[in-house]
Amino acid sequence: MTKRRFFFRMITSSLVRRRSRMLVALLAIAVGATILSGLVTIYYDVPRQMGAQFRNYGANMIFLASGNDARFDMDTVNEALSYIDGGELVGVAPYRYETVLIHEQPIVAAGTDFSGARTTSPYWYIDGQWPERSGEMLLGKEEAEFLGLGLGDSFTVIWSTEEDAADETGVTEQRTLDMTVTGILETGGSEEAYVYMSLEDLEALSGGSGRLDVVELSVSASREELDRFAGLIGTAVPDIAPRLVKRVTESESTVLSKLRSLVFLVTAVVLILTMICVATTMTAVVTERRREIGLRKALGASDGGIIREFMGEGLLLGFVGGLAGAGLGFAFAQYVSINVFSSSISFQGWLLPVTVAASVLVTGLACLLPVRSATEIDPALVLKGE
Amino acid sequence: MFFRMIRGAFLLQKKKMLMIALTIALGASLATAMLNVMMDVGDKVNQELKTYGANITVVPKSASVINNLYEMEGGGSGEGSYLLEEELGKIKTIFWAFNIVDFAPFIDTEVTLPDGSAATMVGTWFNHHMDLPTGETLDTGIQNLRTWWDIRAGAWLDEQNAAQGADACMVGEVLAGREGLSAGDRLKVSTRFGTRELTVVGVFDAGGDEDEQIFAPMEVVQSLSNLDGYLTSIEVSALTTPDNDLAKKAAKQGPQSLSISDYETWYCTAYVSSICFQIQEVITDSVASPVRQVADSEGAIMEKTELLMELITILSLIGSALGITNLVTASVMERSAEIGLMKAVGATNGRISALVLTEVLITGIIGTAIGYLAGFGFAQIIGHTVFASSIEMKPMVIPIVVVLVVAVTLAGSIPAIRMLLRLRPAEVLHGR
Numbered sequence: 001m002t003k004r005r006f007f008f009r010m011i012t013s014s015l016v017r018r019r020s021r022m023l024v025a026l027l028a029i030a031v032g033a034t035i036l037s038g039l040v041t042i043y044y045d046v047p048r049q050m051g052a053q054f055r056n057y058g059a060n061m062i063f064l065a066s067g068n069d070a071r072f073d074m075d076t077v078n079e080a081l082s083y084i085d086g087g088e089l090v091g092v093a094p095y096r097y098e099t100v101l102i103h104e105q106p107i108v109a110a111g112t113d114f115s116g117a118r119t120t121s122p123y124w125y126i127d128g129q130w131p132e133r134s135g136e137m138l139l140g141k142e143e144a145e146f147l148g149l150g151l152g153d154s155f156t157v158i159w160s161t162e163e164d165a166a167d168e169t170g171v172t173e174q175r176t177l178d179m180t181v182t183g184i185l186e187t188g189g190s191e192e193a194y195v196y197m198s199l200e201d202l203e204a205l206s207g208g209s210g211r212l213d214v215v216e217l218s219v220s221a222s223r224e225e226l227d228r229f230a231g232l233i234g235t236a237v238p239d240i241a242p243r244l245v246k247r248v249t250e251s252e253s254t255v256l257s258k259l260r261s262l263v264f265l266v267t268a269v270v271l272i273l274t275m276i277c278v279a280t281t282m283t284a285v286v287t288e289r290r291r292e293i294g295l296r297k298a299l300g301a302s303d304g305g306i307i308r309e310f311m312g313e314g315l316l317l318g319f320v321g322g323l324a325g326a327g328l329g330f331a332f333a334q335y336v337s338i339n340v341f342s343s344s345i346s347f348q349g350w351l352l353p354v355t356v357a358a359s360v361l362v363t364g365l366a367c368l369l370p371v372r373s374a375t376e377i378d379p380a381l382v383l384k385g386e
Numbered sequence: 387m388f389f390r391m392i393r394g395a396f397l398l399q400k401k402k403m404l405m406i407a408l409t410i411a412l413g414a415s416l417a418t419a420m421l422n423v424m425m426d427v428g429d430k431v432n433q434e435l436k437t438y439g440a441n442i443t444v445v446p447k448s449a450s451v452i453n454n455l456y457e458m459e460g461g462g463s464g465e466g467s468y469l470l471e472e473e474l475g476k477i478k479t480i481f482w483a484f485n486i487v488d489f490a491p492f493i494d495t496e497v498t499l500p501d502g503s504a505a506t507m508v509g510t511w512f513n514h515h516m517d518l519p520t521g522e523t524l525d526t527g528i529q530n531l532r533t534w535w536d537i538r539a540g541a542w543l544d545e546q547n548a549a550q551g552a553d554a555c556m557v558g559e560v561l562a563g564r565e566g567l568s569a570g571d572r573l574k575v576s577t578r579f580g581t582r583e584l585t586v587v588g589v590f591d592a593g594g595d596e597d598e599q600i601f602a603p604m605e606v607v608q609s610l611s612n613l614d615g616y617l618t619s620i621e622v623s624a625l626t627t628p629d630n631d632l633a634k635k636a637a638k639q640g641p642q643s644l645s646i647s648d649y650e651t652w653y654c655t656a657y658v659s660s661i662c663f664q665i666q667e668v669i670t671d672s673v674a675s676p677v678r679q680v681a682d683s684e685g686a687i688m689e690k691t692e693l694l695m696e697l698i699t700i701l702s703l704i705g706s707a708l709g710i711t712n713l714v715t716a717s718v719m720e721r722s723a724e725i726g727l728m729k730a731v732g733a734t735n736g737r738i739s740a741l742v743l744t745e746v747l748i749t750g751i752i753g754t755a756i757g758y759l760a761g762f763g764f765a766q767i768i769g770h771t772v773f774a775s776s777i778e779m780k781p782m783v784i785p786i787v788v789v790l791v792v793a794v795t796l797a798g799s800i801p802a803i804r805m806l807l808r809l810r811p812a813e814v815l816h817g818r
Contacts, residue, residue, distance in 0.1 A: 020719070021716060024712050024715055024716050025712075027712055028709060028712045028713075031704075031705050031709065032709075034701075035701060035702065035705045038701060039701070042694075042698070046694070050691075053686055053687050056683035056686050056687070057438065057683045058679055123679045123681075123682040123683060124678070125682075186675075187677075187678045188442075188675045188676050188679075188681070189443075189678070189679060243593065244593060245593060245594070246534045246536070246591070246592060246594065247534045247592075247593065248438075249534075249593075250437075251435075251437040251439075251533070251534055254434070254533075255431075255435060255437060255687075258431075258434050259431070261771065261772050262768070262772045262773075263694075263698075265767070265768045265771055265772060266420070266423065266768065269767075270416060270420070270701075270702045270705070273412050273415065273706070274702075274706075274709070276412050277413060277705075277706065277709035277713075280405055280408055280409045281409065281709065281712050281716060283405070284405055284716045284720075287402075287405075288719075335697075336694065339697065340690055340694045340697065
């Protein structure tokens with residue numbers, strides 16, 4: 001029998017014979033590795049997931065016309081959007097504002113794309129329903145009270161060219177459209193003082209120039225990336241002046257960095273404590289084998305040989321435990337992600353070797369110390385149990 | 387005899403017992419730290435989210451109608467279309483007064499600048515000092531409600547600084563650029579009620595409409611618009627509990643629709659709707675409504691953070707429980723020779739179990755005590771590093787940790803003891 005085969009036999013038989021105790025050690029290592037891989041995966045994914053939650057605050061970037069003469073339409077906007085990496089764009093909502101008459105009162109009407117507005121302003125509370133067809137509109141709560149209109153009411157919306165803007169003939173052009181209120185908009189903000197209709201309806205009323213006044217964007221990106229996008233778009237698309245919504249971007253970066261450091265510190269504390277816990281368990285498992293070490297020494301085994309053998313055992317345990325833990329940890333992170341953020345987590349490939357390496361390292365260190373102290377003692381003393 | 391053996395065990399096996407105590411202490415400290423942080427994280431995150439500004443606005447009941455009907459340009463004091471300045475202090479006397487973090491009154495008017503152009507001038511509190519009816523004092527104002535303002539030149543207007551006097555103002559970046567104003571300049575503003583010359587103490591970048599406005603102390607704008615003692619709106623920043631079904635029902639159908647017990651629960655919970663309701667109770671002719679952009683998002687983010695922390699806590703509790711169980715099992719099992727000997731000299735199973743369990747539990751209690759203190763320290767480290775404030779000590783954590791440790795120590799030792807008791811003493815003593 002070669003030396004190497006003997007070595008492996010010693011290790012495997014020690015693992016198999018002392019099954020229950022090895023299971024205890026293996027379990028400890030696996031738990032440690034699970035916590036390591038689970039928490040680190042969460043730590044890496046939380047900023048992304050939390051960032052998505054922060055998009056509840058609505059638009060963090062707006063496009064305005066860059067000057068008084070500049071004009072832009074949806075094609076210009078799409079060109080500008082191509083500078084924002086696709087995955088990070090949560091929503092886009094174009095807006096165009098016109099003054100219209102409802103019941104002879106001048107009211108600001110905003111034309112928008114309702115599916116876009118839903119993504120950029122998820123906090124809008126609609127009493128009733130979002131408009132789906134042409135001729136349907138949302139009424140700001142303030143306007144609804146002012147005009148005395150409610151859900152389901154129909155009326156005629158009138159638009160006419162402003163007198164000073166009328167052409168030389170002096171004729172003011174007038175267009176009308178019959179509309180129905182499908183929902184009352186509540187936001188607690190200035191939006192309540194407007195009425196909202198689809199962009200197509202507003203264009204039908206005020207002339208189909210395709211012009212937009214403001215485009216709201218909700219982009220899931222850090223402050224620096226937003227600055228970069230704004231710079232890129234500002235230079236590449238001269239008609240559009242991108243602006244960051246400071247209130248949202250500033251606050252988001254403050255809060256998000258706090259949350260990130262919270263998860264980081266929690267992860268660090270949990271990891272340190274768990275690793276020490278794994279180490280003490282391993283130490284306990286090895287310490288109880290002092291008698292065996294003494295016996296082997298008495299039989300003539302060298303210190304180096306004993307240490308190698310015990311380390312081999314420990315490292316094997318560390319490897320198997322680390323592997324199992326890495327898998328379990330990812331499963332845990334996935335569970336957390338689905339339950340908390342209802343989206344799946346991104347798998348960090350590099351975490352598998354790191355977890356295995358960390359658990360091998362911790363187990364190795366935890367074994368090394370008691371084995372060394374055991375080999376240093378006179379075997380006779382160990383065998384006598386003193 | 388029993389106690390002598392236990393004492394002996396501790397004195398003679400000091401190292402081994404220390405090891406168990408250490409592991410239990412580690413597990414207990416992990417559980418303590420995580421539970422404390424988890425229970426406090428909602429409040430802490432809520433505080434952080436205050437950087438988004440006010441989540442409640444208070445306006446007069448009939449403001450919009452009157453402004454729209456008569457297109458008023460500042461002036462006239464129709465009853466019910468303004469809020470009263472003298473009532474502001476009452477906001478801090480409502481049931482949830484403690485949850486009101488900041489608030490600031492606003493009044494705005496159109497002013498004419500020296501070059502003839504018009505601008506909006508907003509009167510507000512910057513860092514107003516207030517003596518409350520309750521005897522407390524409070525410093526509040528937009529310095530806390532506009533944390534995202536970037537001061538480009540000069541500094542924040544300091545209301546409490548007598549040297550600046552009342553003739554100071556702050557100007558938005560866009561307006562300052564257009565008018566060529568910078569910090570230290572004098573700016574003359576006039577309305578049909580009078581003229582004031584103000585010193586520009588700061589230029590700010592707000593990234594919005596405010597960049598074209600002038601912000602001045604309340605009293606300046608009130609005298610310029612002849613509205614002494616009146617306000618047009620109040621912004622309130624309050625710590626709130628995320629809405630649940632009860633809060634939604636109350637907000638939708640009005641608090642009157644709730645049953646008496648539901649009403650009490652609702653009134654005594656810091657929902658944004660109940661705080662709004664309480665503000666309306668103390669401010670005459672007012673409508674307080676949640677700013678949905680802030681209130682809704684706050685709720686969502688807090689809920690997610692709390693849930694995330696709960697799950698991480700559960701994982702670390704399981705981890706520390708398994709860690710403790712493991713070590714206890716390992717350390718009981720290695721005592722097979724001792725237990726065999728005891729059985730050989732005639733000890734009953736019950737006595738052996740009692741002896742081993744007492745030993746382990748005493749170690750456990752010592753370990754838990756140390757672990758609790760250490761864990762509390764860890765929680766404070768997290769609190770101070772992340773939120774720059776200490777984590778509140780929740781008494782509830784103590785029983786949870788004690789029960790957890792006792793349960794897992796028993797769970798770890800009983801199966802091991804039972805297994806050892808099943809062995810035949812002769813075999814054990816032979817070392818098989």
